[in-house]
Amino acid sequence: MPPSSKNVAHYGFAWVVLAVATLAGLAWWWNLGRPVSLPDAPSSRIACVSYAPFRKPGETPFDLHYRITPERIDEDLHALSQRFDCVRTYSQSNGLDAVPAIAARYHMQVLMGIWLGGVAKENEREIEQGIATANANPKTIRGIIVGNEVLLRGELSPRRLAEFIHRVRVATPATIPVTYADVWQYWERYPQMASSVDFVTIHILPYWENEPVAAVDAVKHLEAVYTHMQQLFPGKQLMIGETGWPSAGKLRRSAEPSLVDEALYLREFLRYASTVHMPYNVIETFDQPWKRVMEGTVGGYWGIFDSQARPKFPMLGPVTEDPQWWLGWLAGVAGTLVFAAIGGWRRHWHGAAGWLALLLAGFAAGTSAAWQVRQMLFACVGWPEWLLASVNLVAALVVASALARRIAAHLADHHDHSEPAPWWRFGSLFALVLYDLLLAFNGRYLDFPMGLFALPCVAYGVFGLLTHERSMPSLEQRFLACVGPLLAIVPVVQDVGMNKVAWLWLAMNLAIALPVLSAWRFHAVRLQPQQA
Template sequence: IKQVKEALPNTQVTYADVWEFWVKHPHIKEVTDFVTVHILPYWEDDPTNIKQSIGHLADVRGEVEAILKDKNILIGETGWPSEGRMREDALPSKINQAIFVREFVKLAEKEGWNYNIIEAFDQPWKRVSEGAVGGFWGLFDKDRVDKNVFSGDISNFPNYKPLALGSIALILLFSLLLKNRDINTKEIFIFSGANTLFALLFMLQIEQYIITVRTMWELAWAFLVVSTHLLIYYFLLSYIAYGKKPQIVSFENIFAKKIKGPDSSIMILFYLSFIFVLISNIALAFDGRYRNFEIYIFIISVISYLWLYRGQFENMAFGRFEKVSFVILALTSVVIFINETYLNAFSDVWIAISLGFAYILFNGTKKSSYSELKSFMLYTALFLALFSYAKYGFLANSNFIAECGSSVNSSLCKARESLALFLYLGKLGIAAIIVAAVAFFVNYKSLSLISLLISVGAIVMNNTFLGAIAFVISMYAVLLSSKSKANI
């Protein structure tokens, strides 16, 4: 700061940082011409909901002013996102953004504050590093269209017409399943209720994916999830229309092609849906800050399977893979709850979905012993500890980072820099996927354990999404190679 001031003697120089920085380091004010403070209630370590956000902002600015004993403060960044994931009870929405900005401007004008609002335009490219929420802080959208943040009518569903038309189209399409069917009033009520609910949920999820999808990996994920749930939607309504319940079909019989037809199809879709939830749970537990909760689409599958297999869960005769999946779903749900707190309604619904699948898996694996899982759980815990130490003891160690700042030519610093770039580019996640795929087909224990090692590393080292996919594949490969295939 001093160097800049010396180089630009006729220019006012400031330093901008979050308000907590100024509270901890008030002496920095002495070398600036004025102080610039960022106050973003949504991004606080303890997020503030929309009702309390303006009061919180005013309190924070007052605290900084009192500590610095200086009224010459610029609020460098403040605002509220119009889209994105909920953080505790801080909900991004178009209406909440308008409420925040309008109330803030009134207060700022009254108090005579200098300020910047973040930001002029939505910048979807920011979603890559900040999640979906990063792209939607603008007063105007990416096409420079006014979002009516300062004034005018505003709705959280400006595209309600395509949402409504899509929902109606799905309802009418699936209602054709009732053609020439002789069903009673109760069944019609259940069919119509499920059809209407699922159509609305399906379209809401499509809208969410349009906002949140950032990469080809995420696009492929969205396509698989949507396709799977469209089929689940169809099969549930088919079973209701025909007044039937699916028979329990084992995976062995499906692979052996002993049983074909809708009962096999709906069981395959069950595996796909709970594996999707398992992958999402792992990603949310280890790296959830920028990840969205895909609650709309997975409400469809959890309701469908709790309904279709009601009274039959204990007859499913699941094995060790499903037992481990239950354990991981339960553990990661606890982690998500701790991270998000009960205040996050989206997180609460997601956890309910996860526990719904966990309930099915728990009841279906009662005949499977936890003792059979000791080896796998031990390896997983060991790999987690190993990579956690590498991450926090080397890669993210603040003391080591500070040393590298003054000694960038050391071999350890160069190694850290190379590893950081490798992880930033997502190469560890890609490697984990490749090795897991090979291990799955080769069925060799040593390779399966290597695959598990790399996938756990990818999860811990923030290549979490691909790492979670690789982990589930590796988990199956390890369990398959460690004991007889018949027990899987």
């Protein structure tokens, strides 16, 4: 029996989806390898940069017993002195009290940090060590930063913080100014803190704003905030204590972490800073893997250098997001070969249409899997995360390849003769909705694992276009198909519709859910006369 006009339309749309998925994989990886022209920085030298040396696996400032050796600090500062005039530290622990003395060897200045928190004993140790370090290195220390974002974290009151600042000021040389550092909104909230410091140190991080700012507009935002804070504290010297842009992580509205955007922001910021002669400090020297535990992927990628101490981008000329972009295309070719082998094994169909479907599905799946592997390289910390991510990716590829075999059979002979593997679909739906829940209620630091879930979602979406299920989907599948898209709307709303990745995530939820809902409706309508 010839296919109905409705089925022909569905088959045509299935071909369109396969073609679009293939072209999307081609375009996405090509875009990563495209050199992007950016404005040059006025100089490769930077006035000051945050220095936290915890860039190797297992290193973290939370382990107070771990000490960075003086030899390691010397190696770092020797290299940094070629590009930076000053470094900012955040604490006296972990051997960082040695930084000022070592920095003097390379004629560098130090903005020395004293870390304050909610533990009184640790605060006392930091204060005492900070005072001793300042008194021993008065010519090297440009300023003392007593506390970093402690008001933001709510760990000290303004009154108690002011007492600590006063204590440090009277116990250290008068030639060393003392300050406190926090995000600019908290200086707005507690303007009385300005009377306790010699200069006001503000953090302006456009990516982390309550209303995130895209990289292309970020320096204009910084300029507006800086002007506003000058008006708020007239006659008080103002310093930008932290500013920068991440090179990887979650998109927030239109603020996208990327290598190109990090280079764009830093270059434009340095051009602006050179015109107004402001004191500033850039965050930060190295990418730091330990921050990914606290802030998700994005926390580990604020460095000007990567965790191997290699420069991430030049200060002049075009910038390429990923020089190894061609590996994505290579993965697509590998996907076509694997899917062709799986789909052609013991096949019961003939013709070029089936082979073409396998090639398109295989290339799209290969580029999607490579996308997910790239994200894993940025996001995974430790072998448990690598194991979990790898198992999930293999499972998604198994589902996608099995469905590609069935899709090829349908497109080759237009016969509707298979069911959608309900247990596989239930597992895919369950995993998707579980992640939907995390994104909806605790998604500030979570990435969208697009490459992973695109595999089963697109595959089930195409398969659903080609088949009419003979039986009612299970209650569990119907429930998950209803809940998933509703939860996926939450990230779209949270980012006020500006996050393109959130829209794609919603589309993937709909792709796997709509065939279930369609089959539910079809069987519900068919059963009504029988029940009557």
